[in-house]
Amino acid sequence: MIRSAQEQEQIEARVDHQVAMIGIQRDNERAGNQAAADANAGRPADPAMSEQRVYRETFAAVSGQRQGFALADRWRSEVYDRTPIGGDLRAATDEWLRSTVGRGSGDPTFDRHAMDVLSRAVDRGMASHRDEGARAVTEQGAENLRGLIGRAVSSGDWTPDDIGRWTSTAAVLNRGDRNRAQAFVTGAIEQAVRTGDEAGAQRLLTALQQEGSGREGRSWRADNEQAYVALEGRLMERVRHTRTVAGQAAYNQIEDRIAQARTPGELVALQEDIERVHGQYGGVEDRQRVQRALATRLGPLVRQQEHVNQIREWAAGAGSPDPSVVRQHIDAFLATVPTNPQDPSAGQGIGIANAPERTGTLVARLGAVSDTMGAQLRTLLADTANPDGQAAAIRFLRTVEGARGGSRDFALTLIPEEHRGAYRVISDMLTSTNLPVERVVERIGALGGNDVERNLHETTWQRLYPREDNQAKAEERMRRQIAQGLREHVGNSGSFWSGNTAITVDGALQGALEANAHTAAVYARQIGADVDQAVRGSIRDLQGRVDLLPLPDGSARAVLRRDGVGRDGTVTPVHADGAPRVRGGINVRNPATGRDENTLETAREDMQMGAQVFNGLVADGGRLGLGDDPRMAAMGLRPVVHSGNRDHISGAVVLQGGDEVDLGGERVRLPTNPEEAARIITERIRAVEGRPQDAGGYGGTMAGTNGSETRFRIIPEQTAVNGQSVTLYRLAYRFGFRDRQITAEERAAMHQNRNAAP
Numbered sequence: 062m063i064r065s066a067q068e069q070e071q072i073e074a075r076v077d078h079q080v081a082m083i084g085i086q087r088d089n090e091r092a093g094n095q096a097a098a099d100a101n102a103g104r105p106a107d108p109a110m111s112e113q114r115v116y117r118e119t120f121a122a123v124s125g126q127r128q129g130f131a132l133a134d135r136w137r138s139e140v141y142d143r144t145p146i147g148g149d150l151r152a153a154t155d156e157w158l159r160s161t162v163g164r165g166s167g168d169p170t171f172d173r174h175a176m177d178v179l180s181r182a183v184d185r186g187m188a189s190h191r192d193e194g195a196r197a198v199t200e201q202g203a204e205n206l207r208g209l210i211g212r213a214v215s216s217g218d219w220t221p222d223d224i225g226r227w228t229s230t231a232a233v234l235n236r237g238d239r240n241r242a243q244a245f246v247t248g249a250i251e252q253a254v255r256t257g258d259e260a261g262a263q264r265l266l267t268a269l270q271q272e273g274s275g276r277e278g279r280s281w282r283a284d285n286e287q288a289y290v291a292l293e294g295r296l297m298e299r300v301r302h303t304r305t306v307a308g309q310a311a312y313n314q315i316e317d318r319i320a321q322a323r324t325p326g327e328l329v330a331l332q333e334d335i336e337r338v339h340g341q342y343g344g345v346e347d348r349q350r351v352q353r354a355l356a357t358r359l360g361p362l363v364r365q366q367e368h369v370n371q372i373r374e375w376a377a378g379a380g381s382p383d384p385s386v387v388r389q390h391i392d393a394f395l396a397t398v399p400t401n402p403q404d405p406s407a408g409q410g411i412g413i414a415n416a417p418e419r420t421g422t423l424v425a426r427l428g429a430v431s432d433t434m435g436a437q438l439r440t441l442l443a444d445t446a447n448p449d450g451q452a453a454a455i456r457f458l459r460t461v462e463g464a465r466g467g468s469r470d471f472a473l474t475l476i477p478e479e480h481r482g483a484y485r486v487i488s489d490m491l492t493s494t495n496l497p498v499e500r501v502v503e504r505i506g507a508l509g510g511n512d513v514e515r516n517l518h519e520t521t522w523q524r525l526y527p528r529e530d531n532q533a534k535a536e537e538r539m540r541r542q543i544a545q546g547l548r549e550h551v552g553n554s555g556s557f558w559s560g561n562t563a564i565t566v567d568g569a570l571q572g573a574l575e576a577n578a579h580t581a582a583v584y585a586r587q588i589g590a591d592v593d594q595a596v597r598g599s600i601r602d603l604q605g606r607v608d609l610l611p612l613p614d615g616s617a618r619a620v621l622r623r624d625g626v627g628r629d630g631t632v633t634p635v636h637a638d639g640a641p642r643v644r645g646g647i648n649v650r651n652p653a654t655g656r657d658e659n660t661l662e663t664a665r666e667d668m669q670m671g672a673q674v675f676n677g678l679v680a681d682g683g684r685l686g687l688g689d690d691p692r693m694a695a696m697g698l699r700p701v702v703h704s705g706n707r708d709h710i711s712g713a714v715v716l717q718g719g720d721e722v723d724l725g726g727e728r729v730r731l732p733t734n735p736e737e738a739a740r741i742i743t744e745r746i747r748a749v750e751g752r753p754q755d756a757g758g759y760g761g762t763m764a765g766t767n768g769s770e771t772r773f774r775i776i777p778e779q780t781a782v783n784g785q786s787v788t789l790y791r792l793a794y795r796f797g798f799r800d801r802q803i804t805a806e807e808r809a810a811m812h813q814n815r816n817a818a819p
Contacts, residue, residue, distance in 0.1 A: 413441065
């Protein structure tokens with residue numbers, strides 16, 4: 062296409078104009094952006110750019126908007142927030158504008174944009190203020206109506222007609238919504254009925270069934286059947302149970318206080334709190350529940366308080382303590398002992414950990430500890446990671462020793478067998494060296510804290526006896542020391558009944574002795590005590606668990622007792638029938654007389670007299686003795702055994718009902734009736750003994766039927782021989798004292814067993 066020169070010039074002129082306009086537009090855009098950036102950053106206007114109209118106007122507009130937002134924030138905090146609901150926000154705003162904004166800045170663009178932002182914020186605030194005022198009026202009216210209803214219902218000064226009037230007022234507050242008005246009124250009445258007030262709840266339900274309580278003269282129930290049923294359920298539930306978190310928490314708190322109460326007076330005082338909580342929160346069944354809990358707790362607590370008072374008298378030295386009562390109630394008693402007698406404000410409650418000496422003195426006087434105290438004592442003694450607790454346990458036991466005249470026997474009964482050796486060694490060390498308890502405990506701590514058990518097991522006898530060449534020689538030395546300790550314990554090193562009577566040890570006892578000896582030896586070596594002496598004393602750690610049995614050949618056998626032994630190794634002092642639980646030994650303390658008796662010698666003499674009765678078994682050199690049968694041992698009995706002659710092999714003394722036997726030189730046919738057989742055998746034993754009648758009840762007499770208080774026992778059993786039922790009579794023996802009186806603990810045990818009998 063061919064253009065003229067003039068046309069070409071016109072095209073080029075238009076192109077140049079468009080290019081120039083694009084450049085101006087870009088310059089204006091850059092100037093506007095720069096102005097907005099400067100204004101938003103709070104920088105002053107750039108003098109070099111202010112000559113450009115776009116920069117100048119944009120800077121003024123953005124700065125004005127920012128000023129408008131700042132003014133809006135000030136207005137909200139200085140005017141809106143300080144004007145109460147219902148106040149004249151418009152007047153307050155006008156006054157604020159006159160004092161704050163005035164005539165403006167003089168820059169129309171700046172002022173226009175600032176006021177535009179501020180005006181929109183003020184308009185929104187005005188609308189919100191009006192709405193809040195309207196809501197406040199409505200809410201205040203509703204609150205006033207709710208208060209009116211509450212006062213009327215609480216005082217009982219209302220009728221079903223009032224429900225209609227209240228509903229009309231509520232409808233005005235709810236913009237004519239009759240359903241919401243009815244719900245409001247019934248809810249206010251329901252809330253006003255005191256929780257748990259069955260009469261008030263029933264009156265409300267009755268009123269809602271009467272004409273005039275609903276719309277157009279009808280009853281409220283007729284208009285709202287389902288709502289009525291739901292309301293009835295809620296009110297009845299409120300009568301039975303409190304329905305608030307606070308109410309349930311209040312009842313739970315009372316239950317906790319019931320469980321924690323230590324005296325009957327504390328429980329009686331809680332009755333007022335129960336009534337107060339019920340009056341505030343209701344809940345008939347909740348009240349009954351806590352009242353049952355209180356009654357259930359009160360009975361045992363009254364009885365416990367009686368026992369605590371009795372223990373307090375015993376502790377003061379009045380009367381002889383009953384160990385069974387002390388064991389059950391000493392914890393409650395100690396909880397009432399002042400922590401500091403010189404400072405009553407210090408509170409009450411002592412124990413092994415916080416007052417070992419005072420607690421030890423009381424325990425020594427009362428003669429028993431509770432299971433809880435025993436467990437605590439075991440924990441404190443074994444926990445080398447708690448040196449303060451370990452020292453307290455040692456002080457407690459040492460105090461018990463001292464209060465008992467230096468005798469360690471009772472103190473050892475408070476300690477499990479596995480800890481007795483350790484305590485014995487520690488106590489001996491403290492006595493012989495006068496070292497502080499803390500110093501000895503510090504040495505024990507080097508055993509390894511929580512790894513004590515592992516370290517004990519890993520310590521070999523050769524490490525304990527480093528001068529011995531090997532482990533075998535070290536163990537042999539240990540066994541010699543145990544044997545020496547056993548001889549010293551039973552008196553065989555001197556005036557033992559027949560001089561140096563041989564004593565053998567059964568496997569169970571030997572194992573227990575070696576285990577105790579090992580623990581004692583480890584502790585002795587750790588604290589610097591004599592290891593041999595610690596091992597020799599291991600027999601003492603078993604206390605009443607060792608029986609010496611007279612054997613038919615004249616020797617004695619030391620065995621480990623199995624009857625009446627608790628998990629902690631202590632032996633209960635009486636049998637199930639209340640008779641004393643006596644061990645066979647040389648020096649056995651008779652608790653009734655306070656003197657030692659040789660029950661082993663008594664048993665030997667009984668066996669010699671028994672041999673005169675059962676002379677058919679022991680003729681031509683046969684003799685009687687005692688054996689060790691686990692089944693009988695569990696009953697507290699030892700089987701009577703005999704050494705054989707040419708007619709009878711050695712074994713237990715077992716007679717068969719219906720057979721003829723030689724009893725005291727007379728041929729007698731044993732009846733198959735166990736009671737009759739026991740009577741015949743008992744008469745023969747008494748005849749040999751020279752005592753035709755049981756003169757002392759508990760004292761002296763050897764023989765008796767099962768359940769009597771004598772030393773020989775006849776144990777019947779049924780068996781089958783060649784398909785025929787046969788009655789056998791096994792002769793058994795129970796160690797006993799010659800001089801027999803009943804102790805308080807045995808009397809209590811017999812009383813308890815009689816009550817427990819069907």
